[in-house]
Amino acid sequence: MFDPLSLLDEEFDRSGEFQASVEELPREVFWAFLGAVLLAQVGLFAASLGLMLVGFRGQLAVGGALFVGGILALGGTVVVYRRVRR
Template structure:
């Protein structure tokens, strides 16, 4: 009954105790190989350089308006439904709805131009 060596299934044993400098994700098949194909940053930069300025601006404006509209409308409805705050909730819901309408108008104007 001396000191027995720990079992192989010890939950407190460090699985990375072999070599502290070894990359634990070194054999990851989804990781880009060094010196291989274009990285995602190069592809993204090339895509942004090919897009016209007006298209990028329209996309950003519509994206911001849709996010703000959904946030405002949903928060306004929740304020009305859960807390009974009709004034603030109504203002947020109406403002969110207007932001969504403006996003649709901007999208349709840009689609009609192209």
């Protein structure tokens, strides 16, 4: 019988390789990645919540502001990505 937890043991054996590869990254790339992830998460949450508030509750002011803020955060993600890619 296949034990899915046996795959976890194999993954933990390679954790040293992952840590070594992360340590090789330039500091600015690491922080840019974390910033892009945070902006993407906030952007997706705000944009989707804003659309739901407008669509289901009719709260145009609050929902619209959240949607626009979310789109701006997603745009910030693109800016961070392009800046690091150069």
